[in-house]
Amino acid sequence: MMNDGNVTLTLTPAADSPRPLVLTPGQDLRGYLAALLGRAFLFFLTFSSVLAVMLILVFVVIRSLGFLSSSSLMEFLASQSWRPTADPPVFGALAIIVGSLYVSLAALVFAVPLGILAAVFLSDMVSWKVRNVVKPIVEILAAIPSVAYGFFAVLVLAPWLQREFGFSTGTNALNASLILAVMALPTIISVAEDSISALGRELREASYSCGATRMETLLRVVIPAAHSGIIAAVVLGMMRAIGETMVVWMASGNAPQIPHPWWDLAQSVRTLTATIAGEMGEAPETSLHRGALFAMGVLLLLMTLGMNIVSEYFLARAKKAGGKA
Amino acid sequence: MKLRFRGQLDRVFTIATGLSVVLLTLVLLAILGPMVYRGSSAVFFQGTVEFRKMQKNLFGRGDEQALHAEVAETEKVRQQVYEMIDAFKKGVDVEALSEQVRQIHRQFGQDLRDRNLPAGEYTRLRELTRQIRDKLEAAFRSQDINEIKRLVGEVLKDESNPQLKGTSAEKLFAIARQFLQAAGQIDLGKHQEYALALQEAEGILFHSEALPGLLGPRPGEPPAPLVMLRYGATRWDQAQTLLDRFLWVEHWVEEKPGEPLVLQRKPRAELFPEPLRPLFTYVEQNAGKMLHPRRTVYWQFLRDDNVNSHYFGGIGPEILGTMLITVVGMLFVIPLGIISAAYLVECASDGWTMRIIRMGINTLAGVPSIVFGLFGLAFFVLFLFPLLGFAPRPCILAASMTLAVLTLPVMIRASEEAIRSVPATYKEGSLALGASRFHTFIAVTFPAALPGILTGVILSLSRIAGETAPILFTGAVSLGAVPRSLFDPTRTLSYGSYDMAVGDRLGMMVPHNQYGMVVTLVLLILILNGAAIMLRTRVFKKLRGH
């Protein structure tokens, strides 16, 4: 091993042409400029996401300005009568806004308990191996394109509902919210599971050592401790549901009405997204109708932005809580 | 006691959580199962001779001679169907018979004029056939068998008239005799009913105004303007359905007043009198021989264009359009996503700029897809294109760019995670050797993060391929030519699936094509996602093993 001593010294330190340790911009102008420009270029590209958000806001708002300035905002938000092609046209979006919230909330009613149970199952009940089998199921549910869900809703679920429950139409709020629940589930499960499993073992052990069963530990200690993450999960699920287009367009029946009585899910409703999707093709450019649809887009954007901020807030809190534990 | 109760409660809770996952699995199976099963029948099915005829005529596939032989063979079996129906028509279709008789009478008058007979002779013969005609028409209209017998008997007396021998008027006697024979076997009061029922049965068997039938049009008939009417049932499952409709009549009956209607079935044969009933048994027994079902793999479904709103053909242009939109979109997303992720990981220094960028990405991820559609329309189509001198109309490029913006957060997040998960020691090792940050990224970090980045690429790919709402106004059409450039709109699998599900009633008649379209989309996306999941587990294993 020591026999290569002579070779050692042929490998001399780089003393013959040392590169200067200090290079002022003046000495290495090209390198300096390249680094500066390169960095600026990369920053610009990275900034494009922010740029996109701003462009989306600006352009959707600009297109709706014509409508918002010439028509009454009060009518838009408070009237239930949506007759864009009548003369004179009436743009009352209240029923549609309520419809959007209605199906999304109904979807959450189905999805949240199921999602939390599944999240608990994945985080606390099963081994890593089982989890690795179940996780892809959730991921596949998330991956199926929304139009395929819509397809299922129209061609399979709607006839089934009509046949089994004797509804007058299979495309109704129940159908849409069931499918939306399935679509929101992956989001809810993964975010809730992250926050539940981030809490760490100490908390659970403390509870077990007080003689609590697993259910009590989970329901009375773990889930309350993970409430920030779970709230974030619910808000994100709501975002997913309220922004979904194809499913509600295909499955909700598209009747611009507020269900009466309010709990009757078998009635058809219509959502903001479905209205935009369905009527944009018929609304002539620069017409009030098109402006109204863009105004709906603005409304949708505002709703999701708000929910985004709420979810970010709770996610940050969940992160902090997880970090502490 | 209380402890036992708590223990049981705990067990119930455990089971409930397990059930939630079971439910999820069932939902997944309920959604995918029927879809895959019915969708796969677009490619794998029992194709009939009509299918092979259609393939030959529309797409030029198959062996001409073998097809001819097969068609001849089936026509031989079908011949009897035609004959039975024609024979029955002789007794039933009085309108047609009257028309036929009138036609012969006119023809005979023409013939007489051509023979240049003397005026008296001409008038006499003309008068004679007119009487025959009138008697026959009276017989056709009559509902009394005795009167028919009398009238036809009177007509047949003239059969021996030498002046009518060998002329076109001779056909009248044949008609008369056949009618007499047929009339003896049917209920004369139901002429009208029989005619209608026969028309319906023929519609199911051959084709009606708008719908194709079991066997396709009779030979020698002029080709129908709609291509789909020119062929019978091309698939054995379709044939089974049509056969069922042919053999059974369904109607809704109110059994008890006030209660929901009940569906009742009865044999269609009962609508007809005795002489036609064998037709139904014959068709039922010989359907296989008339259609020659054979196992078929129609892989060209993935290549062919469709005919008559997806009645025939495949989804080639839809696949092409989806691929075009996806590839062009990825051209924007991949570099932008990787560069953004690299910048976020490697150059993250200034607190507030980073926070703004991160907020931007999160916001972008939360924007509803339909709003991306509005944005694409307002920005790319109506603002950017006119600015750059292109026609402001929806097209592939606009759709791709819209989807690229939509999927950018997916790409950034996945790449960022991948780059972040590269062990810091690799980077330190490289930097300590005097590599610049840029070089370190290119030579060390990027290759190590590549599997993770690929996962992101695949996920974005599947997202772009599956989205529908953003391309509604920016580049998708339900019908139209195959795009020639990026400035043409295109059909896509996603929009096609929507259109097939709700677009028109014709889609409902070809569920295999309907499901075939959506299942192609779903499988494409699931395969992509499966690949991503596998790639990711392998990366994790490698990193944990290291």
Add this chain to the structure above:
Amino acid sequence: MPEEERKDMPTSVLKNDITKPNVRTTTFTIDGRERPANLAGETCTCAVIHSENFSLHYGSKAGVQNITMDIYPCSVTAIIGPSGCGKSTFLRSINRMNDLIPHVHTEGKLLVDGHDIYDKHTNLVNLRQQVGMVFQKPNPFPKSIFDNVAYGPSLQGVRNKGELQNVVEQSLRAAALWEEVKDDLKKSALALSGGQQQRLCIARALATKPRVLLMDEPCSALDPIATGRIEDLMHQLQSTYTIVIVTHNMQQAARVSERAAFFCLGELIEYDWTSKIFSNPAKKETEDYVTGRFG
């Protein structure tokens, strides 16, 4: 290293400066000419690394404080001290690896070859090429053995295949790894054993031809045999390189180093000849530590 072996070394002349005992002045023969090892052309008794009131903070937390010390060329300098005392931090400051950690700021001076490396115009690439580093855990790139060693030279623009091969061979020989891997240079570096990987990392560092080699607990993840080999290697290398090693193994420090610095709680407590530190330390804390009375 035995005296007769030193005589055998054809290209190096070792001169002992009698006025300053134990401080060797080394000159190298390169391209047939004799040159002093120091760039400035001064005698090598002057320090390669000169730190003056150097402090480094992570955010509000102090990493090291007011370090003033000189590190001399062609010798091994050991930095010892309890864990968390800032010895690695100081080592990593010398080639500015701490820059990777967010919110780091420094005070005071740290000179390498007379240049303040915390000057804002410091070219990090050039600095790190001259101040190489071997890390605590072997960190070969997930590439072949050859590519790992050739990485540094190729960064400096060596594209010629033969030249690269030459450098790789020399570096691997210098790191005493050549005999073990010469037949499968194309094999993945991750397939080597821990000790081999660490020697590969040393070879990789040597291939860039640095003047200073920083070693951050290079043997902490290795078994005793591999440790022995690496210590042998340091003995061999010390005639040509300035080596700074951080170690928590006092025997190791005593075996390999000429000078030793004792750090505690981010401060430099004592810096002297190794023999003196271990036999007759000036400070109470040092004595407590080397005799094992320190936590």
